[in-house]
Amino acid sequence: MSDILQTARTQVLVEGHGLDRDQLVEVLRLPDEDVPALLELAHEVRMAWCGPEVEVEGIVSLKTGGCPEDCHFCSQSGQFQSPVRSVWLNIPELVEAAKQTAKTGASEFCIVAAVRGPDQRLMDQVRAGIQAIQAEVDINIACSLGMLTPEQVDALSAMGVHRYNHNLETARSYFPHVVTTHTWEERFETLRLVREAGMEVCCGGIIGLGETVEQRAEMAAQLAAVEPDEVPLNFLNPRPGTPLADREPLDGADALRTVAAFRLAMPRTVLRFAGGREITLGDLGARQGLLGGINAVIVGNYLTTLGRPAESDIDLLGELQMPIKALNETL
Numbered sequence: 001m002s003d004i005l006q007t008a009r010t011q012v013l014v015e016g017h018g019l020d021r022d023q024l025v026e027v028l029r030l031p032d033e034d035v036p037a038l039l040e041l042a043h044e045v046r047m048a049w050c051g052p053e054v055e056v057e058g059i060v061s062l063k064t065g066g067c068p069e070d071c072h073f074c075s076q077s078g079q080f081q082s083p084v085r086s087v088w089l090n091i092p093e094l095v096e097a098a099k100q101t102a103k104t105g106a107s108e109f110c111i112v113a114a115v116r117g118p119d120q121r122l123m124d125q126v127r128a129g130i131q132a133i134q135a136e137v138d139i140n141i142a143c144s145l146g147m148l149t150p151e152q153v154d155a156l157s158a159m160g161v162h163r164y165n166h167n168l169e170t171a172r173s174y175f176p177h178v179v180t181t182h183t184w185e186e187r188f189e190t191l192r193l194v195r196e197a198g199m200e201v202c203c204g205g206i207i208g209l210g211e212t213v214e215q216r217a218e219m220a221a222q223l224a225a226v227e228p229d230e231v232p233l234n235f236l237n238p239r240p241g242t243p244l245a246d247r248e249p250l251d252g253a254d255a256l257r258t259v260a261a262f263r264l265a266m267p268r269t270v271l272r273f274a275g276g277r278e279i280t281l282g283d284l285g286a287r288q289g290l291l292g293g294i295n296a297v298i299v300g301n302y303l304t305t306l307g308r309p310a311e312s313d314i315d316l317l318g319e320l321q322m323p324i325k326a327l328n329e330t331l
């Protein structure tokens with residue numbers, strides 16, 4: 001077995017301390033023949049420090065498209081010629097989406113809006129939506145509404161928002177190549193406020209934006225320093241009309257190496273397969289990921305692209321004998 005895997009076995013599996021940036025570079029450079037052993041170790045770490053439960057979540061886009069920011073991977077930016085028009089959901093549609101999500105056994109329902117940060121109209125809509133969902137559906141509510149002011153953080157906390165998603169997207173050193181309308185540090189500040197207010201922090205990013213292997217390791221180490229409750233891991237699904245439209249999707253083995261590396265960086269976090277896994281890993285991706293460090297999945301569709309049907313993921317969990325994390329365990 002390679003040296004880094006032996007080190008990881010002691011340091012992460014036995015002692016529960018995540019790998020640092022330099023160690024993660026070694027993991028990400030492991031040759032193909034070591035990938036099965038790497039995935040097995042990541043799975044053991046997940047089982048030892050998180051257990052067999054899988055967190056199932058649904059997301060809904062309250063406001064889609066027309067965002068003023070220029071994140072180069074995002075088809076919802078109003079700055080690119082992407083085929084996503086600005087659309088708002090109404091409250092009954094939001095409640096229906098929460099009901100459908102709860103029916104799958106999911107414990108988390110995340111309300112997402114494509115904005116730099118919420119304005120008063122969006123905050124009002126979110127408040128009304130949360131009240132309507134809480135009256136009818138038994139599910140934790142998360143939000144992803146961009147960068148927040150301290151007052152907005154307090155308001156969301158008072159509405160009963162359980163978890164807030166705000167991704168750091170990529171390594172700090174690579175961020176200016178991907179986004180020019182705001183900074184990594186501004187995003188980090190929102191995460192700090194969310195944590196201070198007592199909400200759970202959900203923070204991840206996208207792999208395959210053109211970052212180097214070193215920057216991928218840097219990103220994992222920077223995320224680990226945030227100590228997020230959950231890390232959604234996306235893989236670039238190049239969208240027509242965006243500056244990254246012509247970028248090749250990540251190679252499947254690299255995607256799996258990255259999943260395992262993130263688990264070895266953060267042994268206790270909820271590590272979630274988010275968008276793009278179908279394009280890098282195909283239909284087998286869910287199985288390989290769930291046996292390689294992943295312990296949360298999104299059911300149904302992503303924000304702008306179609307995922308696999310909810311039932312196929314739920315069936316897979318049954319087959320792998322991984323129970324769905326119950327709602328009362330997450331409260």
Ligand code: SF4
Nearest residue numbers: 067069071074077114
């Ligand atoms: S990633 Fe978010 S902030 Fe960036 S353009 Fe897309 S919706 Fe806007």
